[in-house]
Amino acid sequence: MEEKVVYDFDTVISRLGTQAEKYDARKQFYGKPDVEPFWVADMDLPSPAFLSEALHDRVNHSLFGYTEQDPSLFEAIRWWMKDQHGVEASPEMMSLSPSVVSTISMAIEAFTQPAEQVVILSPVYGPFFSTVKLHERKVVDCPLVLDAGRYEINWEAVEIALRDSETTLLLLCNPQNPSGRVWQADELKRLAILCKENGVVLFSDEIHSDIVYAPAKHVSVLTVPEARDHCVMAHSIGKTFNASGLKSSFSIVPNPVLRNRLRRAHRRAHSDNINLLGKVAITQLLSTDGAEYKRQLCAYLHETTRQVVEKLGSVEGLVPMQPEATFLVWCDFRAKGDWQTVSKRLIEEANVALSGGTFFGPAGEGWFRINCGHSRAQLLPAVDRICRVFA
Template sequence: MFMQDFDKIISRENTNSVKYDLRSLYFGNKEVIPMWVADMDFETPSFIQEAVKKRAQHPIYGYSIKPKSYFDSIINWMEKRHQWKVKREHIAFSPGVVPGLVLALMTFSKPGDKIVVQSPVYFPFFSSVLDNGRQLVVNELLEKDNYYTIDFVDLEKKLKDTKTKVLLISNPHNPVGRVWKQEELEKMVALCLKYEVLLFSDDIHADLIFDGYKHRVAANISPEAKQICISFMAPSKTFNMAGLSTSFVIIQDDNKRKAFENTIEAYHLGLGNLFGTVALEAAYEEGEEWLGELMSYLKKNTELVADFLKKNIPQITFAKPEATYLLWLNCKSLQLNDKDLASFFVNKARLGLNNGSVFGAGGAGYMRMNIACPTSVVRKALMQLQKVVEENNLLSK
């Protein structure tokens, strides 16, 4: 018996939801089933709702500091879930993981510096680099049978360039679903140390790990790693509270943390969201059992998609993700170019997914599917897809 009814259908229309209320703008069709934006269609856990409601009952929503309990909840969660001992002074506030990445890039690099990313990857990485005058350098992941690994030969070649200042990684990786292994992180850290490059790790999906896999924090790989690694984290993906704009950055090197905090203060971003603070505490203090149930439900949805595609649409394949609620669908066997593939999903299947091409090199021919929604919605989406694949004679390709 779940603490929460994950099968419950909750209308998000007309709530200013990016996922739902921007469908017409993004897809040109407001009738698509939205499976794009990486938030969940499940209720935010009741213990978070209650904590926010309790604070909201106080009639003044003025400027607020972060109490000791806020830092303690992060410290305890990091140790319990990630076997990582951090101190209060290591934790800096950020209004979001991507804003935190941008602020760190502004702090630790200059316009014209090179920043390495590993594509196909979460597309705001590209704009975070390019829109701030840095040079984007791509270390494309290697793919075999839908399984991705790091091209370390190419990575070293790009890190040894003296203009390269940062390696920006996604761990767990969005969209391919890999959880980087100990030895993979060790190699990346060693190369960054060798060539004096900082390693920024977007760990926003760090708690969404499936059984059999373990998330490792890059900064905790070795004693030397904390000198160069900066970790960007948040409870937002895990507990469906992205709208509260609350995240944190862990920087164990004192000088680097002070430099980052100076940038935060320069832009007057240090106070953050009153209700986000309350929600984070509730999530990390009370969320472990709920998270276990969420992962069981997501596993069920993932297996449903895998079994359905294998039986009914074998041309579309994917490797079951090691983490995240995002499926990286390989649609190359449909033999459609990117424009036609996108149109096929939107205009024929009536499904709103992310086009693989927006994730950069290696993304063509793929679609990213968010399955953090009731199983009935996933099943409906699959049936719509099967119907149009059959109608368009794509099964024979």
């Protein structure tokens, strides 16, 4: 019997000199080149060794010309989505894309006209706003409502926004970045029905869907019958396997008309293929070995996020959210002063670079997001510094 691999997430691996944005852009965004970075949402934890081995094998071949899209890629995606998320999807529903944000961008182009409206529920990943604006469409923000420390959908605002004839697309972050909220089947059903009634395409960004902590369970929009014929689901190996630099993602669209519109937009932008190392990665990672890596990673991150929430929550006036998903902890610092002052203290006194809440829209003002995808040896002393500064 083969011995089970036990992944080591405790060893700190330096990323200096690897063009890592999280490290190399510190001076530009925080004014301090040696501030400890817990901002950009990639992890400082290693991908599985079997991925590196497969990439080495491919690189050793030494020919890197144009590539086709082998059926094995789509079979790997089909298997993963069925095994991990209970999704039934056939290969013809799938398309490759360099990144989830690229698919968002193409969906905006495919399903909306200039000046039309795109609904988003903030606080949410910044490019949900910026990509819509870059396409000269209008953002209709329906901020989530805080109820007993948990974000809820403002149904009244969403219904009004979706009924507006100028609204043609809803961008949903499922599970939600920055809060780690997992949307439930009944919530997705209600959103899907509202979108259908109003002729709105439901785009579900499920990039964080593999890192979910029991008893919470990810519900893909593709398993919601009311959503199947007017939804786009986008996912990637980026977050799950810390492989965002490989620029390899995919979408699944059951409705052939919508799928062809999205594909045409990708073709116009020549973004309908991915790099060859990404293809090797997808076929290797979306596998039983990948599932075992993911299981161990989730166990590590669950305990890490639990400890971070406990530490921050022990400081009066700091209110962290326990994430149900993602390696991110979203924390309310509003009791500690205006966000500019808090931000300065985080950088100068605690020596940490966090993601400031306004990146996630006006509803995020005064909040900060801590990336917990680090070894505990690196992360926990930094969290202790934050606690000391704000105690």
